[in-house]
Amino acid sequence: MDKNINITLKVWRQRGPKEKGAFETYQLKDISQGTSFLEMLDILNEQLVNEGKEPVVFDHDCREGICGMCSLYIDGHPHGPDTEITTCQLHMRKFDEGATITIEPWRSAGFPVIRDLMVDRYAYDKIIQAGGFVSVNTGGIPDANAIPIPKKDADLAMDAAACIGCGACAAACKNGSAMLFVSAKVSQLALLPQGRIEAARRAKAMVAKMDELGFGNCTNTRACEAECPKAVSISNIARLNREFIKAKLQD
Numbered sequence: 166m167d168k169n170i171n172i173t174l175k176v177w178r179q180r181g182p183k184e185k186g187a188f189e190t191y192q193l194k195d196i197s198q199g200t201s202f203l204e205m206l207d208i209l210n211e212q213l214v215n216e217g218k219e220p221v222v223f224d225h226d227c228r229e230g231i232c233g234m235c236s237l238y239i240d241g242h243p244h245g246p247d248t249e250i251t252t253c254q255l256h257m258r259k260f261d262e263g264a265t266i267t268i269e270p271w272r273s274a275g276f277p278v279i280r281d282l283m284v285d286r287y288a289y290d291k292i293i294q295a296g297g298f299v300s301v302n303t304g305g306i307p308d309a310n311a312i313p314i315p316k317k318d319a320d321l322a323m324d325a326a327a328c329i330g331c332g333a334c335a336a337a338c339k340n341g342s343a344m345l346f347v348s349a350k351v352s353q354l355a356l357l358p359q360g361r362i363e364a365a366r367r368a369k370a371m372v373a374k375m376d377e378l379g380f381g382n383c384t385n386t387r388a389c390e391a392e393c394p395k396a397v398s399i400s401n402i403a404r405l406n407r408e409f410i411k412a413k414l415q416d
């Protein structure tokens with residue numbers, strides 16, 4: 166049964182991208198373990214506002230594990246100590262009475278801090294803009310339904326499409342690599358006939374944009390896969406490498 170717990174929070178506070186940040190410590194009392202992690206931060210912010218202090222800035226939107234906006238490094242893990250969930254799906258029952266919880270923003274050169282716990286993830290949007298779409302005429306909905314696609318390919322494409330673009334992969338990687346994200350976005354289209362037409366151009370353009378934006382190289386540490394809230398497999402990285410090499414050989 167859920168209990169009420171008292172916790173200590175060590176929260177990263179930073180007034181702006183160029184300001185120096187530091188941890189600040191806060192005490193919260195009587196937090197129900199049924200509270201979600203973001204609701205707990207709402208309670209903290211209410212407390213701070215009541216004390217005449219600046220609330221903590223953090224990103225969120227759907228709070229249902231869908232949009233990819235929530236992005237906290239909690240006790241050394243992107244999205245916290247649980248597996249295959251986003252920060253917004255984390256609940257306080259994962260923490261014990263008297264726990265000290267450390268909360269930081271994503272730590273990655275590709276995601277500069279905007280303020281406190283909010284980072285700029287526009288870099289991922291730029292990678293999508295470079296090629297993560299289908300621009301050829303694929304006909305209407307009945308046409309798509311009329312094209313037979315092997316179940317195995319459809320399943321793999323859907324698994325890759327589960328990526329919500331949260332950025333935990335780059336934040337977890339010691340090299341700051343965005344390969345899991347890029348490979349998921351390349352794979353979800355490369356596996357389907359509608360995406361094959363532009364597959365070579367897409368793989369080259371998205372990899373080039375990722376490099377240009379300063380994301381690091383993949384050295385197969387698998388930290389991205391371990392921390393991904395949507396269990397995106399690194400087998401997608403192998404597929405991206407194959408797509409990229411094939412495209413270069415065609416050149």
Ligand code: SF4
Pocket residue numbers: 327328329330331332333334335345346349389392393394395396397
């Ligand atoms: S691959 Fe996983 S960790 Fe990376 S952006 Fe997609 S959902 Fe987030």
Ligand code: FES
Pocket residue numbers: 224225226227228229230231232233234235251252253254
């Ligand atoms: S707020 Fe949308 S995934 Fe967490």
